[in-house]
Amino acid sequence: MKVIFIQNILSYNFGIAYLNAILKSAGIQTDLFIISLEKKIIQKIIQAKPDLIGISCVTGEQGFYLNLIREVKKDYKVPVVIGGPHATYHAEEICKQEGVDFVCIGEGEQSILELCSSLSSNKDGKDVHNLCMFRNNKIIKNPMAPLVEDLDSLPFPNLDFYFKYHFFKNYTEMPIVTTRGCPWNCGFCYNAQKQAIYKGLGKYVRMRSPEKVIAELKERLVNKNIKSVILWDDIIGINKKWMQDFCERYSAEIGLPFFSSIRADLVNDFNLSLLKKANCYCLSIGVESGDSILRKQILGKDIEDESLLNAGKLVRKYGIKLRTSNMFMLPEENLEKALTTVELNQKMGAEIPFAYILQPYPGTPIYDYITQNNLLADTFSFDSLDPLGISYSSINIKIDNADNIKTIYKLFYYMVRSQKLCKFIVKIIDKLKPENILVNLAHNLSLFILYCKAHNVSYLNGLKVTWVYWRIDRNARKRLSLGK
Numbered sequence: 001m002k003v004i005f006i007q008n009i010l011s012y013n014f015g016i017a018y019l020n021a022i023l024k025s026a027g028i029q030t031d032l033f034i035i036s037l038e039k040k041i042i043q044k045i046i047q048a049k050p051d052l053i054g055i056s057c058v059t060g061e062q063g064f065y066l067n068l069i070r071e072v073k074k075d076y077k078v079p080v081v082i083g084g085p086h087a088t089y090h091a092e093e094i095c096k097q098e099g100v101d102f103v104c105i106g107e108g109e110q111s112i113l114e115l116c117s118s119l120s121s122n123k124d125g126k127d128v129h130n131l132c133m134f135r136n137n138k139i140i141k142n143p144m145a146p147l148v149e150d151l152d153s154l155p156f157p158n159l160d161f162y163f164k165y166h167f168f169k170n171y172t173e174m175p176i177v178t179t180r181g182c183p184w185n186c187g188f189c190y191n192a193q194k195q196a197i198y199k200g201l202g203k204y205v206r207m208r209s210p211e212k213v214i215a216e217l218k219e220r221l222v223n224k225n226i227k228s229v230i231l232w233d234d235i236i237g238i239n240k241k242w243m244q245d246f247c248e249r250y251s252a253e254i255g256l257p258f259f260s261s262i263r264a265d266l267v268n269d270f271n272l273s274l275l276k277k278a279n280c281y282c283l284s285i286g287v288e289s290g291d292s293i294l295r296k297q298i299l300g301k302d303i304e305d306e307s308l309l310n311a312g313k314l315v316r317k318y319g320i321k322l323r324t325s326n327m328f329m330l331p332e333e334n335l336e337k338a339l340t341t342v343e344l345n346q347k348m349g350a351e352i353p354f355a356y357i358l359q360p361y362p363g364t365p366i367y368d369y370i371t372q373n374n375l376l377a378d379t380f381s382f383d384s385l386d387p388l389g390i391s392y393s394s395i396n397i398k399i400d401n402a403d404n405i406k407t408i409y410k411l412f413y414y415m416v417r418s419q420k421l422c423k424f425i426v427k428i429i430d431k432l433k434p435e436n437i438l439v440n441l442a443h444n445l446s447l448f449i450l451y452c453k454a455h456n457v458s459y460l461n462g463l464k465v466t467w468v469y470w471r472i473d474r475n476a477r478k479r480l481s482l483g484k
C-alpha cells in the first residue's frame with residue numbers, strides 16, 4: 001500500500017505529518033508532493049503509482065484540488081480522500097464533487113489506517129470511522145470515532161518527506177503543536193462547529209505532556225539550522241500547571257526564541273513571567289475589532305477593551321513583542337468604527353499590528369448574520385474565498401465607506417505605528433483610493449516588515465525569503481498555466 005499526499009501551501013502541514021507518522025508506524029509507504037515545488041506534477045503523481053491520494057484542505061483551496069484530482073484521474077484511477085478543516089466543516093458538499101471518493105471528518109489518524117486496510121480488502125471504506133461519501137446519489141456518513149484522548153499516545157508527527165525539498169532544508173523556524181481544541185466559540189471561527197461535531201465523543205481540549213513536547217522538539221532540532229520555534233496552537237495558557245512545567249522545561253532544554261498566540265484574558269503576570277523566562281519573543285493577540293460592540297456582539301468574541309489594553313501593557317512590560325490580529329470589512333463597520341481598531345492598537349502599543357479582511361466562512365455564525373441581513377456581496381462565491389485571507393480581491397460583504405476601510409486595511413501598519421501619519425491619512429482618506437499604486441506599494445512593504453518582525457528575521461534575510469517565495473510562486477504559476 002502506498003499513500004501519497006498532495007499539498008499546495010509552502011509550509012509544513014501538521015495534519016499530514018501526524019498521518020504520515022501513523023502510516024509509517026504501520027509499515028505503509030508514504031510520499032508527499034508540494035505542487036509549487038514540482039515540475040510535471042500530474043505525471044509525477046501517476047508515476048508514483050499511489051494506492052491512495054490524501055489531501056488536506058482549508059477553505060478556499062478546494063477548487064484548486066478538485067481540478068488537480070480530476071486531471072490525475074483522467075489517466076490514473078486512484079481513490080482520493082480529502083481531510084482537514086474544509087473537509088471537516090463541509091463534508092456533505094465536498095463528498096459530492098467529481099473525483100472525491102472519501103471525505104474524512106475531524107481527526108484522521110484512526111480513519112486513514114482503517115481506510116488503508118479497508119481498501120486492501122476491497123471494502124470501499126464503508127467500515128471506516130469518520131468517513132463521509134457519496135454513493136448511488138446518497139450521502140453516507142459513517143460513525144465518528146472518539147477523540148484521541150491521550151495525545152501522548154500518538155507517534156510524533158513525521159516531517160521527513162518535507163526535507164526532500166531544498167526549500168524546507170533552509171527553513172529556520174520550527175513549528176510544534178502542543179494542544180488540540182479550544183474551549184471558546186467566536187462567531188467567525190470554525191471552532192464551535194468542531195465542538196458540535198465532537199459532542200459526546202470525549203474531552204475536546206487536550207494537551208500533550210510538556211515532557212513529550214520537549215522530547216519531540218529535541219528530536220526535530222538535531223542537525224538543523226533552526227533559529228526559532230513557533231507554537232501552532234489555537235491557545236496556550238489555560239492550564240497553570242502545564243504552563244509552568246512547559247516553560248521551565250523549554251527554558252532548560254531548548255531555549256530558542258519562540259512565538260505563540262494567547263487570548264487577552266489569559267495575559268497575566270503568572271503566564272507572562274513564565275513565557276519571558278522561557279524566551280518567548282512574540283505573543284499574538286486577537287483584537288479583531290476596536291469597536292467593542294462589533295467585537296462582542298457581531299463577531300462573538302467575548303473580550304473587553306480593558307482586557308486588551310491590560311494585555312498590551314503587560315506584554316510590553318515583559319519586553320515581549322506584541323503582534324495583534326485584526327479584521328476589516330465587517331458587517332456594520334463604518335469609517336469611525338474602523339478607526340477605533342487603529343486607535344485601540346495604538347493604545348495597546350502593538351508592534352506588529354496585522355490586518356485581515358473578514359472571510360465569512362459558510363457554517364459560521366458570522367456568515368449566518370451576513371446572509372440574514374442581506375449583506376453578502378452579489379459576487380460572493382464559496383470557491384472564491386481567499387485561502388490566505390489577506391488578498392482582498394474577493395471582498396465578500398456590502399458596507400458603507402468600503403473604499404475608506406479598504407485603504408485603512410492597507411495602511412493599517414503605518415497608522416498604528418505613527419499617530420502623526422495616522423492623522424494625515426485620515427485627513428486625505430477620500431483622496432487615497434485603495435487601488436492607488438502608492439497605497440498598494442505601501443501595503444506590500446508593510447507585509448514585508450510585519451513578516452520580518454513576527455518571524456524574528458533581519459530585513460536582509462526577509463528579502464531572501466521573499467525572493468525565494470516569489471520565484472517559486474512565479475514559476476509554479478507559469479507551469480500551471482501551461483498545464484505542466
Ligand code: B12
Pocket residue numbers: 009011012013014015016018019053054055056057058059061081082083084085086088089104106107108109111112177181189190191232233234356361386387388389390
Ligand atoms: C498552524 C495553522 C496554520 C499554519 C499552517 C497551515 C496548514 N495548512 O497546516 C499557517 C500559519 C500557514 C496557517 C495559515 C492559514 N490558516 Co491556519 N491554522 C493553523 C492551526 C492553528 C493549526 C493547524 C494544525 O497544525 N493543527 C494540528 C493538526 C494535527 O490538526 P489538523 O490540521 O486539523 O489535522 C487533523 C485532521 O484535520 C485530519 N486531517 C488533516 N488533513 C487530512 C488529510 C487527510 C487525507 C485525512 C484523511 C485527514 C486529515 O487529521 C489530522 C490529524 O488528526 C489551525 C487551527 C487548528 N487548531 O487546527 C488553523 C486553521 C487551519 N487555519 C485557518 C485559516 C483560516 C488559515 C488562513 C486562511 C489564515 C490566514 N488568513 O492567513 C491561512 C490559510 C493557509 C492555507 N492555505 O493552509 C482555519 C481554517 C478554516 C477552514 N475552514 O479551512 C483554521 C482551522 C483556524 C480556525 N479555527 O478557523 N494556518
Ligand code: SF4
Pocket residue numbers: 182183184185186189190191192234235263286
Ligand atoms: S479563541 Fe481563537 S480558536 Fe478559539 S474560538 Fe476564538 S478565534 Fe477560534
